[in-house]
């Protein structure tokens with residue numbers, strides 16, 4: 001089988017499962033007495049059909065690209081980082097803190113500083129989980145879950161006691177220089193939507209992940225360890241370092257996701273801003289098979305599902321959309337497995 | 349052999365074509381047949397398509413075109429389960445036993461007949477296995493735990509597994525590659541029993557001596573095509589070699605005189621535990637000097653692997669010292685061809701070229717310490733492919749798609765070209781064809797001439813005799829004999845290996 005047919009086969013699985021779940025969703029919608037065609041038409045015209053809706057979709061996708069990359073990066077080392085939620089929160093808070101604190105800095109300095117803060121915040125948080133695994137062998141799933149709880153409580157405490165704007169659940173605003181501009185201000189497109197300059201940063205992050213994984217010595221070692229830890233040991237790679245680094249970079253990518261909300265949208269830090277993006281990122285990575293570039297369309301697809309759910313909120317219960325999302329994920333995983341077996345196409 | 353008529357033929361493969369990549373047929377219109385009561389050897393160079401052909405007969409792969417006839421009837425196998433239903437079974441080179449199960453449990457595991465209303469009828473199953481053991485004179489303890497048993501025994505378990513499933517056609521893929529001469533002899537006795545009871549045995553091997561000793565007929569494959577079907581008693585080792593390689597080969601390895609004076613490796617009073625916590629190495633001391641090839645003989649499982657792993661830093665030592673001259677962080681720069689190449693030596697999901705830099709990725713040639721130099725890596729890979737004749741000649745081919753022998757060549761190439769004073773080698777030619785073996789032998793000698801100290805562990809005694817400057821025999825975690833290859837022979841080494849003889853302590 002040549003490369004192109006292989007790509008077709010590996011894309012066919014996800015596409016087929018989307019079609020099946022749309023049919024399944026149609027049945028559900030019909031069961032509650034609504035016309036599926038109407039609902040789907042509204043969902044599509046309000047999301048990809050108009051420029052405001054599409055901006056909303058792209059805004060949601062941007063965060064998912066970051067969290068998807070986070071999950072994918074850890075997967076490459078065979079690690080399961082389910083702590084993107086907490087890492088994103090820490091990253092978002094770190095970036096907000098920079099924007100609130102260094103008010104007099106010009107954007108040329110404060111923007112890179114915010115980026116750095118978001119990355120390091122997330123990297124540090126995931127790094128703790130990595131360290132615990134490398135040092136004591138405690139499983140990264142447990143570590144990252146626990147750190148999620150701690151992150152939420154910690155940030156909530158700090159915000160409530162130090163930074164809170166009275167009668168709200170958010171911090172004061174960051175300096176105008178630290179804002180990542182919206183595309184509607186920049187270009188006039190996507191009128192009114194919060195789609196902003198975090199998106200090109202997300203694309204940059206995809207490229208960065210690709211380069212690290214495929215072109216660097218670290219990436220080579222991460223992949224070796226991920227595929228065959230014994231071979232890594234044989235090759236004298238330091239597994240502890242690989243675990244620490246891959247968790248840190250993974251967490252840093254999740255942390256960058258905080259920019260989208262803080263610097264790109266609300267311009268302050270708000271409790272609960274992650275909105276499960278950390279968990280959805282795991283599904284994104286799974287479906288994109290940890291390929292950093294496939295993560296972009298998959299994130300957009302999830303963005304459509306999320307925002308599409310909101311647009312028909314008044315017509316069908318939100319649960320129906322949630323059920324559909326769940327079914328799509330399950331189907332994609334099942335169908336791709338079947339395709340893998342049947343056509344012997346390789347994933348990841 | 350019984351009288352053969354067209355309708356007594358048990359296996360017929362007709363015009364089989366199988367291709368994994370466009371432009372090359374791993375099996376190229378292959379015809380093959382075997383009879384009940386026959387041991388049929390299937391031979392050919394690395395990558396010739398032997399495993400592929402047998403995997404098709406076993407239902408693991410599906411042919412692109414062609415027919416399979418079992419006992420004259422066309423069969424369509426979609427999986428090994430279909431094949432075993434028609435009595436076709438295969439023992440792979442890599443055993444698939446559950447380590448924590450007993451021998452008996454492993455034998456009956458997964459066989460549908462064993463289960464009555466989802467309850468295992470242990471007594472009935474055990475009775476059947478005992479009868480099989482008796483009628484084919486296969487000696488294994490059914491209650492032993494499978495993990496940690498010698499490979500020879502694990503292989504017997506695999507054979508019993510097939511018999512338990514009433515296999516009439518048994519395929520063995522390079523069964524002797526990992527066996528000692530004694531174990532091989534036992535296996536051949538079993539195969540003779542099976543043959544006499546009317547089973548069809550198909551045997552893949554690279555050892556022509558074995559072909560001549562035990563088979564009735566031979567089919568030779570080269571680059572996916574059949575180049576000969578012969579009666580064993582009408583051919584010779586020379587003729588077979590010529591058919592395999594397409595030319596006549598002369599096996600000439602010139603041994604050099606032993607090396608210099610500088611001590612490279614010094615092992616002192618070493619004790620090591622094995623995975624189960626008991627003593628694997630029980631007080632070993634040895635010295636290897638530059639340019640010296642130090643051979644270690646022994647029945648597998650007598651501590652050789654643990655010794656190699658400890659020297660390479662893969663296993664903790666409980667007592668004693670290992671010193672390697674001139675290298676502080678010595679563990680980094682030891683070249684090591686591991687016995688278990690699937691576990692340690694390769695990353696099967698990687699491409700060939702990625703595998704060729706495993707453990708060497710930080711070398712100046714392949715990176716600047718941070719960024720891989722993919723161009724240089726690719727150039728290196730192309731040179732290695734050419735030099736070691738690795739097939740397919742494609743640096744980007746996935747390792748898992750390479751034939752067993754070609755994987756071994758890749759590991760050998762990587763380690764033999766590594767710049768290090770000490771090379772630890774386990775079974776360098778296991779699974780290699782004649783030409784590749786010759787090539788690796790020559791390379792080992794050349795590298796030792798350059799001054800490298802080489803520790804050579806092998807169960808192939810002729811290999812040890814041919815290459816080593818000194819031979820030590822390990823038995824029960826100790827060195828029980830130190831022999832001079834010029835004055836000893838395989839028989840004598842064998843006596844030390846089985847503990848009959850000892851010239852130390």
Ligand SMILES: Nc1ncnc2c1ncn2[C@@H]1O[C@H](COP(=O)(O)OP(=O)(O)OP(=O)(O)O)[C@@H](O)[C@H]1O
Pocket residue numbers: 368369374392393394395396397398399400401739740748749750751752753754779
């Ligand atoms: N799963 C696979 N994917 C891609 N190519 C494969 C696969 N299996 C085998 N091949 C290719 O088919 C050819 C024949 O391989 P095969 O394993 O049958 O060789 P072999 O005769 O058993 O060699 P060896 O003596 O080294 O075991 C080789 O070129 C190999 O690379």
Ligand SMILES: [Mg+2]
Pocket residue numbers: 398399400521751752753
């Ligand atoms: Mg093979």
